[in-house]
Amino acid sequence: MRLPFSSTLFAFARPTAIRYTIVMARLAHFAIAAAPGFAILSWMQADPFAQAGHHLALSFIAGLLCVLVFNTFDMYGRDMFSNLLLIRRTFFAWSTTFGLLMTLHQLSRFISPTSPQALVLWYLLSFGLFALSRLVMLSFFQRRIRAGHFIQRSVIVGMTENAMRLAEQIHHRADVISGLIGYIDDRRSHRLHEAPPVALPRLGDIGALEQLIRDGRVDQVLVALPAQAQDRNEALAQRLRRLPVQVLLIPDMTTFRFAHRRMVPMGGVPMFVVAEPPLQGWSPLYKRCEDIVLSGVALLALSPLMLLIALAVKLESRGPVLFRQKRYGYNHRLIEVYKFRSMHHHLRDEHADRQTGRDDPRVTRVGRFIRKTSLDELPQLFNVLGGSMSMVGPRPHATATKAANVLFEDAVEEYVARHRVKPGITGLAQVNGYRGETDTVEKIQKRVEYDLEYIENWSLWLDLSILLRTIPAVLSAEAAY
Template structure:
């Protein structure tokens, strides 16, 4: 469940975001101009200017999805230094790579390029540190923190408490809890917990608590009426945060539908901003990977073509985001064979259909490399639930609970299930259930950091696996 949000103070205005983007453009352009003096290669000043313009355009597209225009009040080292620095270098490298590919004779002067990256990067970081310092000063002046009392069951109270404490830039502080459950369960730390309504009300009034959050199931109507009546003569903000854990597939996030609030019971747990962030990363990462491994792709294609009869690539219909069907690409690893309509026979250990080259490709996961073209086409993601054959989807969606919800986002080349050993043949229902559970965990806990962790785990230990055959 999303926490109540502060409207004016926490969300930057449209004008503020526009000014921040213009300031970034100015810092980057100024950094290029300052460092280019005496560093440019004679005769390619026009190309250098084109690279700067192309980089500015890339920054406009890449920076917003990574949250670089949100004011940071906590974790300043990470959010004001590390993230801007990493995203800036990543964007600059991608822009330079794209410019070199589009015009191969052009190569920017290395000394100028490095100095530009350093000067502009320091400028971007300095702007964000200054913005955060001014924001913290304004926050101190307006005393924006608000104290909260929560009414709810033990498990939901603990979840809400953890969320408030872990939310960056939260303006809320939980001062006390009234637990309506049968027992408190695990300790709630230093937060006072009550079961006596009179004592709870006295505490709220004594310490002038600002808000009362009713974190209760929809069935607790009488309790809701009791507490709203208890504080009917107090100037306390009362908010209802329904406990929908028994109804919602994921976390029951609150969404804004054109001015109307709603709770997601069954829907994609990733916000449009998160999906945009994944999209930007996917396209840039896939482009860089394909340019880097193009000689390897050519060598594999030749090996497949010369060692067995048939096409180099194998294509098969798979489901993508929201059930849209697309053709997935793989290097062909089997001999040509006739397959019964509507039946997909999974590869088994020692399968006679697999060629010698194909066995190596499957064991090392090199047969999956052409799927980076699917990523470039917008059909797949670098990280996400692995897509299955449509015939398997039809079979398992009525057997494995919540199976179909794997397709709430784009399928991936690698995923949380794969790096945890759930890959290869699914000859038992338990294997598919484990895979689906890991996929749903990924959807519920997605973050850019988790994606990076999965990519690194894939590179260092996920390419070769005993279940890959």
């Protein structure tokens, strides 16, 4: 059976170190799941020795379930050796474990009743210990990486531009499984087109590489010779096939500028995924349910405040309470966005030909306050409830909005890619400080970068994080007029 690409790399790492680490991780998880439960259940009993057997049985079952469920959640795969925190995955895995444990606890008559307070304390304490153990493991891995110790030691053959890009990628995504210890090149350093990184030493030529492999100092060879050097590639492949080492041919790293770093087979030929629709599968349904629930709750909770704002807008200046504006929504379609009117009605700017600036005479006194605090955008909750907007997403812009007198879509090449999802009341760009006036091209470029990052990495957890960060972001903003 052929292994997936990531599993293939994992399989060629030194098995002793891998297995030892995984065994130690499983023992630690067993102990973290079982020991706190036994200690808490015994401590909260008037006579701890009377129910010791029952508590020990429940704790032992918890440890076994934990290891089995964690294995199902791939907690012992390659990601365990990466720089990922894995806190979210740990939360789901431990919650699943505890849910199964509670089900068995209710169904098994041989286990005595346990107080809910003890169970909650057990769940929280074990989860905290899981998170702490992961941080300790990451700290240990980081020390190993800084010392140059890796489970699988790799070298690059051919210091080409492609190799430079790969070295940079590995440097930024270093893990304890694979690490670069140097490069091999038949040319002298002064003949290289680009100077190699200082942290990447030259280990010699192909002859030196063969000796390094025979001495057991290299586990993986990454070939970065130019594709047009077909004869050299074939000769090198034939030579390295005689040695106990894994050999990988580096693809054109320029592809990774726009590809999703994922490959799919098409007619047996691996192909890079360049683009795909976001929010696939059940994700659109989850996000729509999130929008309906949150916007409905927000409208009920904020209705008194919205009535007060509407009254203040109406009393200060003549005109409608709401301002309706055409903006680009999902798939670049025009939608009508609602806001509390913040300008004098006769000075309104329906197409946003001119951005609002400091002390703008078109803005009313109430308007300055509600724009500064983003309260003018509360009516967009009706947009969310109606389905034209989302609670979280790229902010919708008016049709004629400009940055430094340049239309947004002309200023940033990938601007329209923001419209692959519904626009939102708040977004990743806004909580990272890019809110309000966009008077320079650089500001809209940063907005688009954050918007595309949100689209590529969407999750309900990310939405919740952005919503929680929105209020402090609004309070600390300086550029909203």
